[in-house]
Amino acid sequence: xHFKTISIAKRYINLDLKYKFQLLMDxxxxxxxxxxxxxxxxxxxARGNVLPExxxxxxxxxxGTYLWTMLARTYDDCIRLLLEEASRGTMIxxxxxxxxxTQMIFGRALASTLxxxxxxxxxxxxxLKYIGALNVNLEKIPILMLSIICSWIxxxxxxxxxxxxxxxxxxxxxxTVSVMEITMxxxxxxxxxxxxxxxxxxxxxxxxxxxxxxxxxxxxILGYPREMVNAVYSSLSMGLIKMIISSTIFxxxxxxxxKYTVEKAELWGTIEQY
Amino acid sequence: MKxxxxxxxxxxxxxxxxxxxxxxxxxxxxxxxxxxxxxxxxPSPSGKTTLLKLTAGIYRPDEGDIIVYGRSIRRxxxxxxxxxxYVSQNMQLNKKLTIKEEISYFQEIFGNKMGKECIRMLETxxxxxxxxxxxxxxxxxxxxxxxxxxxxxxxxxxxxxxDNILGDLEYKILEETLEILRSINGLTMMxxxxxxxxxxxxxxxxxxxxxxxxxDVGNLKRILADYPYKYDIEVxxxxxxxxxxxxxxxxxxxxxxxxxxxxxxxxxEIEELIRKLLMDMKNIVKFQxxxxxxxxxxxxxxxR
Numbered sequence: 001x002h003f004k005t006i007s008i009a010k011r012y013i014n015l016d017l018k019y020k021f022q023l024l025m026d027x028x029x030x031x032x033x034x035x036x037x038x039x040x041x042x043x044x045x046a047r048g049n050v051l052p053e054x055x056x057x058x059x060x061x062x063x064g065t066y067l068w069t070m071l072a073r074t075y076d077d078c079i080r081l082l083l084e085e086a087s088r089g090t091m092i093x094x095x096x097x098x099x100x101x102t103q104m105i106f107g108r109a110l111a112s113t114l115x116x117x118x119x120x121x122x123x124x125x126x127x128l129k130y131i132g133a134l135n136v137n138l139e140k141i142p143i144l145m146l147s148i149i150c151s152w153i154x155x156x157x158x159x160x161x162x163x164x165x166x167x168x169x170x171x172x173x174x175x176t177v178s179v180m181e182i183t184m185x186x187x188x189x190x191x192x193x194x195x196x197x198x199x200x201x202x203x204x205x206x207x208x209x210x211x212x213x214x215x216x217x218x219x220x221i222l223g224y225p226r227e228m229v230n231a232v233y234s235s236l237s238m239g240l241i242k243m244i245i246s247s248t249i250f251x252x253x254x255x256x257x258x259k260y261t262v263e264k265a266e267l268w269g270t271i272e273q274y
Numbered sequence: 275m276k277x278x279x280x281x282x283x284x285x286x287x288x289x290x291x292x293x294x295x296x297x298x299x300x301x302x303x304x305x306x307x308x309x310x311x312x313x314x315x316x317p318s319p320s321g322k323t324t325l326l327k328l329t330a331g332i333y334r335p336d337e338g339d340i341i342v343y344g345r346s347i348r349r350x351x352x353x354x355x356x357x358x359x360y361v362s363q364n365m366q367l368n369k370k371l372t373i374k375e376e377i378s379y380f381q382e383i384f385g386n387k388m389g390k391e392c393i394r395m396l397e398t399x400x401x402x403x404x405x406x407x408x409x410x411x412x413x414x415x416x417x418x419x420x421x422x423x424x425x426x427x428x429x430x431x432x433x434x435x436x437d438n439i440l441g442d443l444e445y446k447i448l449e450e451t452l453e454i455l456r457s458i459n460g461l462t463m464m465x466x467x468x469x470x471x472x473x474x475x476x477x478x479x480x481x482x483x484x485x486x487x488x489x490d491v492g493n494l495k496r497i498l499a500d501y502p503y504k505y506d507i508e509v510x511x512x513x514x515x516x517x518x519x520x521x522x523x524x525x526x527x528x529x530x531x532x533x534x535x536x537x538x539x540x541x542x543e544i545e546e547l548i549r550k551l552l553m554d555m556k557n558i559v560k561f562q563x564x565x566x567x568x569x570x571x572x573x574x575x576x577x578r
Contacts, residue, residue: 011379015371
């Protein structure tokens with residue numbers, strides 16, 4: 001990671017720490033997520049017996065909430081980045097400190113990931129421990145980390161696309177929320193992907209976050225990733241390869257799109273206006 | 275060596291993907307020598323800020339080329355961005371951060387330490403090392419202006435682009451700041467400012483812009499020497515202004531709402547004006563001697 005990205009991440013952490021009320025509110029919202037989805041998990045069940053033994057819907061929901069909250073809040077921060085810098089009047093300052101928009105997004109993403117990982121872990125880890133969904137086997141930690149990293153890359157890619165749209169169209173309205181809702185469905189956050197119609201399996205199964213979420217849940221609940229999960233991967237090694245390749249292709253494409261839109265905004269003279 | 279060369283540069287703005295186009299600069303060409311300080315003058319909007327932002331690489335030209343120390347903006351944009359610093363009154367700092375945090379960030383990004391001139395500049399506005407822990411939100415506007423300037427100097431730019439940054443500084447601080455800027459070896463400066471003193475102190479030459487076109491590149495000292503009016507007096511009246519009475523006074527003037535700015539040639543004219551105004555004393559709210567107005571000089575030059 002480029003040193004400038006680290007410097008900018010440090011700057012955002014410094015800034016975030018100054019807004020204590022916002023930190024408190026974020027923490028309460030995250031705690032609320034665990035309570036809300038915990039209740040849903042407790043009273044509902046997935047149809048068709050697609051979940052293996054010991055894999056209650058409550059565990060399914062709350063492990064998903066843990067990973068999702070960490071990454072979705074980071075997504076929110078990244079897509080708000082340009083609007084925030086512009087409203088603070090610091091956009092020119094950032095550009096004049098030789099920071100590219102890509103570096104700004106990655107810096108913001110690192111800072112937000114660190115912040116939300118900590119907050120989510122404060123509420124999430126005791127909750128998962130309490131419901132018996134903290135069965136991580138130390139040997140599986142590298143795969144667990146890989147699944148988190150690939151999911152993170154996918155989410156950053158999504159935010160880069162939305163930042164690119166902001167650069168071109170300035171205000172993109174509710175599309176940011178819609179993208180998140182569609183993603184939540186597609187990756188199987190609300191219910192197992194196996195419950196989707198079979199025709200959709202090839203699409204959902206290629207999203208790195210679907211694979212990452214599946215592996216993450218398996219390791220947290222069962223202690224190991226299953227060798228085969230219908231609708232996600234036919235073998236674990238194939239799943240890992242798919243996850244790495246698709247996340248790499250996705251982030252590369254989104255960075256190319258961002259570079260193009262930044263050039264357009266510089267040409268139109270609208271890079272600092274939102 | 276030429277520091278900056280604009281070669282037939284045209285710049286249009288487009289408000290978003292579906293927005294309409296506005297021309298900001300048309301076929302602009304000029305040159306700035308290495309180490310020179312040049313003023314850019316023109317009424318608003320005439321393309322002054324656009325010209326500075328193009329030089330800094332914040333915007334890209336539609337047509338033509340900008341050469342900075344022999345490098346084209348079309349090929350070496352990153353190099354140009356690294357070696358220029360654009361600072362304006364509109365640029366904000368993160369008010370929640372401390373002076374130290376902001377300085378450390380810039381030092382880290384640029385890989386440079388803050389120079390003696392920066393420390394001296396901060397001290398002129400009463401910011402000493404023990405104050406570096408203060409949040410930017412508690413600083414005065416003058417202190418923030420100087421901080422914005424020194425953050426740029428940490429970058430060690432070859433070209434400093436100042437957009438109305440110095441004009442509002444108090445006289446003593448302004449003098450010291452200008453002296454420090456002049457002492458930086460080889461620093462090329464392009465300056466837009468409403469304060470004639472700033473331009474007169476730093477710049478030899480001036481670029482005159484009108485509707486996005488360069489209409490003249492002249493010698494600032496000569497223009498100021500030729501400008502017949504040496505004093506500006508602003509008088510604010512209660513109620514409506516009697517235009518006939520103003521005309522009958524026989525001075526060059528400009529009406530701005532309830533305020534009239536008189537351009538006067540000598541101290542004798544000031545005395546005369548005061549005598550005439552004394553007769554209308556009860557209707558006068560405010561009377562002040564102001565600095566020469568850059569727009570008055572511009573229009574006078576244009577009419578010549």
